[in-house]
Amino acid sequence: MLQTKDYSGIRAGINAYYFLEVYFLRGGMSVVAKLEPIWQELKALARTFFYTPEKNCLLCEKSSAEGEFCLDCLEEYFYPELPRCVNCGKLIPKEQIKCTDCQVGKGPRGLDKVIALGYYGGAWREFIQNVKYKAQPYQLKKISSFLGNFAISHLPPPHYLIPVPLHQERLAERGFNQAEEIASLLQWECGIPLYSPNPLQRLENTPSQVGLGREERLQNLKGTIGFLPGEAEKLKGAKVWLIDDITTTGATLEHCAYELKKIGVKKVFGLVLAAGLEKRK
Amino acid sequence: MHFNLLLDQSDKVHIIPSQGEIPEGDWEVLYPGIPFYIAQELLREIDNEYSWGSKRKKRNLFRRKKEAMEKSTIKRKILSNLKNHPSLSKFTWQWMSKKSLKETKEEEAEKVKIPTSMEEKEKIKVDFLRRTEGRVLTKGDLQRLGQESNLSYIEILKLCQEQVNEGKGEWLSGLERNRMGWRCQRCGETKVEEWISIYGRAATCPSCASLGSLSSLNTLYRSLNNQNKATNENNGVSRNNTSRNNTISRDDVVIRNKFNEVNTSFAKSKIIFSPRWELTPAQKKAAEEILSFVKSEEPQGQVNSLFEKGFQHKKGFQKEILLWAACGAGKTEVCFPAAAWALNNNQKVLFAAPRQDVVWDIAPRLEGDFPNLSLGVHTGTSPQRFTPSQFVVATTHQILRFYQAFDLIFLDEMDAFPYYGNKALAWGIEKALKDTGKIVYLTATPSPESLQKVKRGKMQLLTLPARHHGHPIPVPQWKKFTGNPDPRQGNAEKVIKNLLPRIEELGKAGPILLFVPQISWVNPWVQLLQEFLPQRSIEGSFSSDPNRREKIENLRKGSFQLFVCTSILERGVTFPRAQVIVLGADHEIFDERSLVQMAGRVGRSRECPTGTALFLAPKTTPAIK
Ligand SMILES: [Zn+2]
Ligand SMILES: [Zn+2]
Numbered sequence: 020m021l022q023t024k025d026y027s028g029i030r031a032g033i034n035a036y037y038f039l040e041v042y043f044l045r046g047g048m049s050v051v052a053k054l055e056p057i058w059q060e061l062k063a064l065a066r067t068f069f070y071t072p073e074k075n076c077l078l079c080e081k082s083s084a085e086g087e088f089c090l091d092c093l094e095e096y097f098y099p100e101l102p103r104c105v106n107c108g109k110l111i112p113k114e115q116i117k118c119t120d121c122q123v124g125k126g127p128r129g130l131d132k133v134i135a136l137g138y139y140g141g142a143w144r145e146f147i148q149n150v151k152y153k154a155q156p157y158q159l160k161k162i163s164s165f166l167g168n169f170a171i172s173h174l175p176p177p178h179y180l181i182p183v184p185l186h187q188e189r190l191a192e193r194g195f196n197q198a199e200e201i202a203s204l205l206q207w208e209c210g211i212p213l214y215s216p217n218p219l220q221r222l223e224n225t226p227s228q229v230g231l232g233r234e235e236r237l238q239n240l241k242g243t244i245g246f247l248p249g250e251a252e253k254l255k256g257a258k259v260w261l262i263d264d265i266t267t268t269g270a271t272l273e274h275c276a277y278e279l280k281k282i283g284v285k286k287v288f289g290l291v292l293a294a295g296l297e298k299r300k
Numbered sequence: 301m302h303f304n305l306l307l308d309q310s311d312k313v314h315i316i317p318s319q320g321e322i323p324e325g326d327w328e329v330l331y332p333g334i335p336f337y338i339a340q341e342l343l344r345e346i347d348n349e350y351s352w353g354s355k356r357k358k359r360n361l362f363r364r365k366k367e368a369m370e371k372s373t374i375k376r377k378i379l380s381n382l383k384n385h386p387s388l389s390k391f392t393w394q395w396m397s398k399k400s401l402k403e404t405k406e407e408e409a410e411k412v413k414i415p416t417s418m419e420e421k422e423k424i425k426v427d428f429l430r431r432t433e434g435r436v437l438t439k440g441d442l443q444r445l446g447q448e449s450n451l452s453y454i455e456i457l458k459l460c461q462e463q464v465n466e467g468k469g470e471w472l473s474g475l476e477r478n479r480m481g482w483r484c485q486r487c488g489e490t491k492v493e494e495w496i497s498i499y500g501r502a503a504t505c506p507s508c509a510s511l512g513s514l515s516s517l518n519t520l521y522r523s524l525n526n527q528n529k530a531t532n533e534n535n536g537v538s539r540n541n542t543s544r545n546n547t548i549s550r551d552d553v554v555i556r557n558k559f560n561e562v563n564t565s566f567a568k569s570k571i572i573f574s575p576r577w578e579l580t581p582a583q584k585k586a587a588e589e590i591l592s593f594v595k596s597e598e599p600q601g602q603v604n605s606l607f608e609k610g611f612q613h614k615k616g617f618q619k620e621i622l623l624w625a626a627c628g629a630g631k632t633e634v635c636f637p638a639a640a641w642a643l644n645n646n647q648k649v650l651f652a653a654p655r656q657d658v659v660w661d662i663a664p665r666l667e668g669d670f671p672n673l674s675l676g677v678h679t680g681t682s683p684q685r686f687t688p689s690q691f692v693v694a695t696t697h698q699i700l701r702f703y704q705a706f707d708l709i710f711l712d713e714m715d716a717f718p719y720y721g722n723k724a725l726a727w728g729i730e731k732a733l734k735d736t737g738k739i740v741y742l743t744a745t746p747s748p749e750s751l752q753k754v755k756r757g758k759m760q761l762l763t764l765p766a767r768h769h770g771h772p773i774p775v776p777q778w779k780k781f782t783g784n785p786d787p788r789q790g791n792a793e794k795v796i797k798n799l800l801p802r803i804e805e806l807g808k809a810g811p812i813l814l815f816v817p818q819i820s821w822v823n824p825w826v827q828l829l830q831e832f833l834p835q836r837s838i839e840g841s842f843s844s845d846p847n848r849r850e851k852i853e854n855l856r857k858g859s860f861q862l863f864v865c866t867s868i869l870e871r872g873v874t875f876p877r878a879q880v881i882v883l884g885a886d887h888e889i890f891d892e893r894s895l896v897q898m899a900g901r902v903g904r905s906r907e908c909p910t911g912t913a914l915f916l917a918p919k920t921t922p923a924i925k
């Protein structure tokens with residue numbers, strides 16, 4: 020499996036080796052002992068230069084030549100061939116533009132387009148839940164280029180990225196807002212500025228949305244998202260991507276979009292990691 | 301689970317759980333609550349400033365005592381540290397006095413049911429002490445403990461904090477960081493995943509996630525409550541532990557006595573040991589040696605003659621002994637007399653094995669030989685319980701849930717996956733064992749590392765050569781076998797036709813275990829065999845099979861005549877009259893050790909001590925020889 024990528028890599032590896040060699044000769048054992056962790060790091064670094072790292076699918080751990088996800092998982096969770104409901108982001112059958120809910124006006128209002136990266140089920144759902152509930156936000160960076168490519172090929176370029184805010188209490192417990200983590204990945208990957216500080220603010224702790232219908236959720240959310248004073252002027256006429264981890268009824272996205280449009284944001288495009296899947300009947 | 305800094309009337313800073321009870325007195329609390337790790341760091345910073353300040357006044361050598369800081373100075377110092385912190389400066393910090401807090405806390409207090417009598421309070425505390433003894437608990441565990449003992453989460457936190465105040469329990473952050481980097485406080489892992497939280501740097505341990513996710517923002521509660529009192533490693537927050545110790549009330553002494561009384565009551569009702577079979581002379585000898593090792597307090601000098609030459613046996617108290625027993629020699633039973641002695645001397649005993657199957661195999665055997673024993677069984681799939689038990693049987697991973705809990709640990713198949721080469725579990729065993737405790741390693745195939753340890757005199761060695769019924773291990777027969785046994789290749793039917801006479805022949809002697817090298821072969825082979833042998837009961841299983849436990853239970857009962865499996869059954873599971881066929885024995889996955897183990901499955905019982913092991917392969921490999 021020894022595959023040399025290019026010669027600069029080898030050179031860097033050799034340099035790292037010489038660097039250590041010098042320390043070995045000069046330093047004696049105590050320094051060597053102290054350098055042990057650095058040595059391990061450098062060895063790992065050198066390995067990345069000399070070997071092509073074996074790529075495994077992030078969801079099923081099968082080795083995958085395709086990149087982050089193997090072909091099976093791509094088909095099972097991301098359906099690259101299927102369109103997304105323009106109104107709520109759901110994965111829908113070919114030749115359809117809106118999902119059945121949105122066709123009869125039961126979808127979220129006020130967003131210019133919403134897209135979901137994948138279908139919220141199985142291993143992809145587990146991946147997102149591990150990020151949120153098992154303190155694994157670091158997993159997200161593994162999907163950054165996959166997500167970035169998807170986003171720029173489905174949405175027009177915005178002025179800013181704005182993550183959906185998280186309840187204060189949950190943020191304190193979890194230590195991070197997953198929507199903000201996703202947004203900062205896109206900032207890095209696509210070079211779109213992340214609006215900071217987040218102009219959207221949770222005003223109070225909303226009861227959990229689980230088990231509520233769309234109307235109830237909207238009612239539940241009323242007056243819970245506010246706008247950071249002083250930021251309104253700068254966002255007037257802007258196009259933004261509104262980022263969240265998942266969407267079920269679209270109520271949260273709708274509510275945020277409503278607040279953004281109220282202060283004069285021109286276009287709000289929703290981007291989420293996962294949403295529902297509508298099968299052909 | 302969040303914590304607050306509390307400044308008490310004598311100007312000392314403590315860390316208290318946000319949801320717990322705030323003690324009586326004139327104090328102030330810093331809000332909002334933060335993860336324990338962050339609170340610890342803040343406290344450490346203040347401590348450092350103390351000592352730095354006194355260093356500057358070094359001229360006066362005799363002035364060792366730290367200058368007490370004024371309450372207002374401490375408050376100001378903490379706030380200014382927070383203001384300069386890259387992440388924590390975003391929060392709105394404030395010191396709140398008892399008066400301003402009283403209302404909110406009273407509301408909460410109403411939700412907590414107050415025990416009516418002293419007696420009830422005492423009962424609750426004793427029960428809590430017994431359930432948490434020697435344990436490491438996460439937030440989830442504490443919540444489950446609450447449900448189990450019918451207490452609210454807040455009450456549980458209160459009980460924990462009481463122990464912490466007395467120095468008999470401690471809060472730990474899930475992961476801690478020093479100059480070398482992060483370390484998981486549950487499994488000792490140092491290769492962790494780092495990320496940035498709203499509090500600054502944070503990390504998550506990937507290694508022990510199977511026990512519930514753990515990050516530096518989580519807190520562990522660790523009981524320090526046992527007879528051999530553990531040393532408190534946690535110097536950073538020692539102030540937290542010692543400061544309020546001096547006011548242990550009389551009630552408390554009563555409770556502690558009660559606790560000890562209940563605890564020793566294990567010993568009072570004598571543990572009955574009634575082995576259902578007699579040991580062979582070789583087993584008896586080994587059992588006696590293990591017993592004397594367990595009893596010993598003085599150094600012992602027995603070294604196997606093989607290694608005696610040229611190696612000086614180290615004189616000194618030995619904590620470890622290695623029992624090298626031939627496959628099927630009955631090494632488990634050899635441990636029982638020593639375990640019985642330990643139990644009757646009020647010791648806590650753990651029997652740990654790497655695989656669930658082995659745990660489920662040993663538990664009923666223990667229950668049979670120790671009829672009045674309260675046995676605790678811990679595996680990844682059994683629900684976590686806190687019922688106190690003097691004898692615990694567990695998979696090796698579960699050891700990480702214990703701290704200074706056992707006087708005697710039997711570690712079965714120490715060289716088997718996943719223990720072999722797994723640093724985290726070695727670390728876990730070190731933690732779970734009391735300082736004065738001892739370990740007995742049991743193995744059929746010792747690793748070079750453990751033999752090295754014996755050679756260096758770090759560990760005693762005991763050998764147990766014969767099989768327990770006196771019959772030797774069957775010499776496995778190698779049969780030349782052409783045809784590719786891979787079921788996905790076309791000629792599996794031809795292979796099966798060659799195989800049928802062998803199955804007929806072996807089937808007369810007992811149920812057949814058919815080992816295949818790959819998981820993906822199991823189900824196709826079960827189907828093929830069912831097709832060709834419809835009159836027989838045929839099943840198969842593999843390590844990730846969700847019904848594995850059930851199937852193996854049935855196998856043990858004798859429900860199947862033919863059982864297809866990967867190497868899952870290779871270690872430690874016994875059942876009568878078994879015959880063995882290894883398909884594709886030349887496959888690279890079967891090394892010498894696993895082949896010996898598989899052959900060792902044959903005929904492991906008194907009624908039918910003989911049996912056949914067939915290795916089928918087109919050619920021999922060094923491993924087969
Ligand atoms: Zn995959
Ligand atoms: Zn829709």
Ligand SMILES: [Zn+2]
Pocket residue numbers: 484485486487488489505506507508509514
């Ligand atoms: Zn760990």
